[in-house]
Amino acid sequence: MTSLVIYPITAVILFSVGLLGLVSHPNLLRKIVCLNIMAGGAFLFLISLAYRAGDPAMDPVPQAMVLTGIVVAVSATAFALCLARLIKEKTGHCSFDDNSEQ
Numbered sequence: 001m002t003s004l005v006i007y008p009i010t011a012v013i014l015f016s017v018g019l020l021g022l023v024s025h026p027n028l029l030r031k032i033v034c035l036n037i038m039a040g041g042a043f044l045f046l047i048s049l050a051y052r053a054g055d056p057a058m059d060p061v062p063q064a065m066v067l068t069g070i071v072v073a074v075s076a077t078a079f080a081l082c083l084a085r086l087i088k089e090k091t092g093h094c095s096f097d098d099n100s101e102q
Contacts, residue, residue: 018035026096028095029084047063049062
């Protein structure tokens with residue numbers, strides 16, 4: 001397998017694992033981590049699309065989009081962690097499940 005095939009397949013697997021974790025776990029911190037895994041898969045997929053066959057240089061537009069996406073993902077993660085901390089302080093647990101004692 002060439003890298004033209006390995007990177008997109010890995011990106012889809014990463015995104016799928018993140019989506020599975022997002023749906024299956026009630027804990028907010030795990031959901032935030034799963035969103036970051038999904039973002040990593042999306043970034044890897046965009047970078048794999050940036051390769052142009054026959055040209056040694058990559059397309060700069062997907063690279064710029066990924067760089068911007070990383071900045072947005074870091075700031076959104078920081079905001080989500082602050083909200084999760086406030087939820088933990090107000091409710092006593094950091095989960096969507098009312099029966100959990102975390």
